[in-house]
Amino acid sequence: MNAASNSERPEGEPVSLWVATAGSTDFPVLDGDIDVDVAVIGGGIAGLTAALGLKRAGHTVAVIEAARVGTGVTGHTTGKVTSLHRLTYTGLARNHGNNNARTYGQANQDAIEHVAQIVAQEGIDCDFRRVANYTYAESDDALERVRAEAALTARLGLPAAFTTEVPLPFPVKGAVRFDGQGQIHALKYVQGLARAVNGEGSFVFEGTRAQRVRDGSPGVVDTERGTVRARDIIVATNVPFGGQGLFYLRSHPHRSYIVAGRVDTPPMDATFISADEPMRSILTVSGGGSSYVLSGGEGHRMSESGDTAGRYRRLAAFAHDRLGVGEIAYRWSTQDGIPLDGLPYVGLMSPTSKHVYVITGLRKWGLTNGTAAALILTDTLTGRENRWASVFNSNRLTPVASAGRFIRENLKTMSAVLAGKLSGPPSPAALAPGEGAVIKAGGKSTAVYKDDDGQVHAVSAVCTHLGCTVGFNSADVTWDCPCHGSRYATDGTVIQGPASKNLPPAPQP
Numbered sequence: 002m003n004a005a006s007n008s009e010r011p012e013g014e015p016v017s018l019w020v021a022t023a024g025s026t027d028f029p030v031l032d033g034d035i036d037v038d039v040a041v042i043g044g045g046i047a048g049l050t051a052a053l054g055l056k057r058a059g060h061t062v063a064v065i066e067a068a069r070v071g072t073g074v075t076g077h078t079t080g081k082v083t084s085l086h087r088l089t090y091t092g093l094a095r096n097h098g099n100n101n102a103r104t105y106g107q108a109n110q111d112a113i114e115h116v117a118q119i120v121a122q123e124g125i126d127c128d129f130r131r132v133a134n135y136t137y138a139e140s141d142d143a144l145e146r147v148r149a150e151a152a153l154t155a156r157l158g159l160p161a162a163f164t165t166e167v168p169l170p171f172p173v174k175g176a177v178r179f180d181g182q183g184q185i186h187a188l189k190y191v192q193g194l195a196r197a198v199n200g201e202g203s204f205v206f207e208g209t210r211a212q213r214v215r216d217g218s219p220g221v222v223d224t225e226r227g228t229v230r231a232r233d234i235i236v237a238t239n240v241p242f243g244g245q246g247l248f249y250l251r252s253h254p255h256r257s258y259i260v261a262g263r264v265d266t267p268p269m270d271a272t273f274i275s276a277d278e279p280m281r282s283i284l285t286v287s288g289g290g291s292s293y294v295l296s297g298g299e300g301h302r303m304s305e306s307g308d309t310a311g312r313y314r315r316l317a318a319f320a321h322d323r324l325g326v327g328e329i330a331y332r333w334s335t336q337d338g339i340p341l342d343g344l345p346y347v348g349l350m351s352p353t354s355k356h357v358y359v360i361t362g363l364r365k366w367g368l369t370n371g372t373a374a375a376l377i378l379t380d381t382l383t384g385r386e387n388r389w390a391s392v393f394n395s396n397r398l399t400p401v402a403s404a405g406r407f408i409r410e411n412l413k414t415m416s417a418v419l420a421g422k423l424s425g426p427p428s429p430a431a432l433a434p435g436e437g438a439v440i441k442a443g444g445k446s447t448a449v450y451k452d453d454d455g456q457v458h459a460v461s462a463v464c465t466h467l468g469c470t471v472g473f474n475s476a477d478v479t480w481d482c483p484c485h486g487s488r489y490a491t492d493g494t495v496i497q498g499p500a501s502k503n504l505p506p507a508p509q510p
């Protein structure tokens with residue numbers, strides 16, 4: 002996460018296509034104290050799907066969103082609504098057995114149908130349409146793995162087939178194809194969910210950051226200007242804030258990137274992801290009166306960030322050279338929690354929790370995994386049995402599948418901590434407009450950013466989650482924590498957790 006000058010910035014406006022084309026919401030800030038049956042922290046697809054399900058079941062609900070509904074991880078996805086998650090099922094069957102891999106697939110398949118049903122019932126204008134989804138192979142080695150995935154997923158009862166007919170503008174050797182999948186304008190969809198939740202004794206609050214959760218009867222969510230008291234609380238914030246449940250040790254933050262380029266052709270009825278490395282994700286969409294090709298990839302663990310601008314440039318080159326894309330209109334990044342054993346965490350926050358539940362570790366397929374997770378908790382909180390709950394159980398023990406990875410991933414986190422503590426101080430005079438760097442001043446690490454007008458902004462460089470040192474992301478113009486994935490604006494405001502407190506202002510060095 003090194004500094005970079007304006008001349009090195011990649012193509013495209015640094016904003017998600019979905020955020021740029023969705024319009025905004027205007028739900029109120031919580032101001033005072035309220036009582037409801039269920040409090041939901043997080044206004045993304047998981048939290049809002051759960052909230053709507055619970056409201057439909059007769060419960061009153063309050064959704065608390067720190068920013069605007071859907072503008073977090075949900076508003077930065079690819080928009081794929083699919084149960085084909087690259088080559089996921091081979092790994093799940095190996096680590097958890099065929100039955101659990103089948104359950105994972107069924108949960109995601111049912112999630113697709115749930116999204117389609119909600120779109121129809123609520124009349125949500127979100128460009129939902131049915132497509133086929135392909136995991137394609139260009140090399141012989143990838144082809145062998147694709148064939149195996151196709152055979153396995155067919156045996157698991159998923160809508161799978163192997164094919165050599167892949168509608169891409171460059172040659173591939175074959176693919177596993179899932180029919181009856183979907184794609185969607187994810188932000189418009191969750192905005193529709195929020196409108197359906199709000200009213201009749203239920204609430205959606207924006208610009209309201211949860212600061213503390215207290216388990217009890219009732220449970221309490223504390224915010225800056227009020228509290229929500231509820232029988233049950235759901236924390237659906239991508240990565241839970243606070244340390245309860247130790248999810249920052251049981252998953253690791255993974256960053257990926259997308260560029261969107263305008264094209265003259267209508268969208269294809271298909272979406273794609275490569276089995277080969279470097280991974281590439283491809284789909285075509287309509288938005289704002291134009292058609293776009295979305296090219297995604299360049300994923301990495303947060304502690305191994307490298308040259309962010311270079312990642313965008315490589316995706317843009319792929320879009321230009323292999324997909325016939327002209328101008329890159331938008332570029333954005335997102336990050337997700339990758340669970341140690343490959344399955345999301347859904348259920349009680351910890352073994353000792355009584356009324357606080359969590360959804361996390363959605364492993365980069367949040368539109369379906371988040372929906373499935375919300376359906377699990379809707380059943381749980383309404384007293385219904387859910388056939389997927391034991392497989393997604395947030396307090397499961399899977400030492401065979403996760404012990405080795407637990408050690409490896411947390412050693413990488415420790416390396417990131419040491420790198421931040423031991424890195425040498427750059428010269429403040431070396432900063433040009435648009436650059437940022439961490440500078441040692443008075444024995445303290447200070448995050449210093451010089452904006453395009455030459456004004457210097459200084460905040461503490463110590464992440465408010467667990468004390469790692471942040472680094473400057475020149476392409477997205479953010480301060481990012483390499484340890485657990487918290488992100489901050491240049492003025493120190495939290496953009497993404499698990500941090501829940503801003504970086505405090507610091508004296509200019």
